[in-house]
Amino acid sequence: MPNVIPSTHPLVAHKLTRLRDVNTEPKKFRELIREIATLLAYEATADLLLIPKPVQTPLMQTEGMELKEKIGLVPILRAGLGMVEGIWNLMPSAEVWHIGLYRDERTLKPVEYYNKLPVEPTVSVCLVLDPMLATGGSAVATIDVLKRWGVAKIKFVGILGAPEGIALMEQHHPEVPIHLAAIDQRLNERGYILPGLGDAGDRQFGTG
Numbered sequence: 001m002p003n004v005i006p007s008t009h010p011l012v013a014h015k016l017t018r019l020r021d022v023n024t025e026p027k028k029f030r031e032l033i034r035e036i037a038t039l040l041a042y043e044a045t046a047d048l049l050l051i052p053k054p055v056q057t058p059l060m061q062t063e064g065m066e067l068k069e070k071i072g073l074v075p076i077l078r079a080g081l082g083m084v085e086g087i088w089n090l091m092p093s094a095e096v097w098h099i100g101l102y103r104d105e106r107t108l109k110p111v112e113y114y115n116k117l118p119v120e121p122t123v124s125v126c127l128v129l130d131p132m133l134a135t136g137g138s139a140v141a142t143i144d145v146l147k148r149w150g151v152a153k154i155k156f157v158g159i160l161g162a163p164e165g166i167a168l169m170e171q172h173h174p175e176v177p178i179h180l181a182a183i184d185q186r187l188n189e190r191g192y193i194l195p196g197l198g199d200a201g202d203r204q205f206g207t208g
């Protein structure tokens with residue numbers, strides 16, 4: 001799986017275990033989603049391009065750097081929302097563009113219900129945010145939208161990925177890196193990731 005990057009960071013592994021725990025209540029669950037997303041985004045942005053920028057310190061002028069690329073955060077509603085805040089604190093000038101998709105419970109296919117992207121792309125790098133890469137349908141559909149929009153560089157930042165979803169991504173978008181906290185075993189008959197963490201949207205928003 002050449003383009004899948006599971007985190008090896010001990011903090012991610014520790015926090016993921018608490019996230020999976022059925023006894024973790026929504027407030028703590030949201031906090032863990034926020035923290036894990038921030039750690040994964042730190043790893044996912046390690047290759048962002050820089051341009052030189054001179055800076056005046058209190059003592060002298062020196063050469064500094066600033067980000068060259070304009071970053072877009074693209075949470076997939078609803079569950080991706082909880083991944084925005086921590087990452088946005090790291091890169092406050094990022095734009096946030098929401099994509100609304102839900103998974104039809106019967107077919108497991110994504111259904112688009114919200115997309116307000118302007119005609120011309122306003123960012124050059126997009127981080128697609130969704131905690132769960134299950135069948136992969138939602139991630140593939142979102143990346144289809146971003147490619148049609150004209151975004152040059154796209155990365156997927158999730159928390160758990162199933163082999164089925166990773167395979168679908170590799171079939172449709174093999175060049176898109178997939179940053180995850182962990183790769184899980186498989187999907188169950190209802191398309192849930194095993195061992196997983198349950199329904200990421202319901203657990204964040206207390207709707208389960």
Ligand code: PRP
Pocket residue numbers: 076077078079080101102103104108110130131132133134135136137138139165191200201202
């Ligand atoms: C969940 C999850 C992903 C999708 C993953 O969303 O947040 O968006 O399912 O499944 P897939 O890889 O098989 O497409 P859901 O449709 O439950 O909507 P929600 O976030 O509004 O709860």
Ligand code: URA
Pocket residue numbers: 079132134191192193194196197198199200201
């Ligand atoms: N969506 C979720 O929230 N959890 C899963 O396990 C699969 C899809």
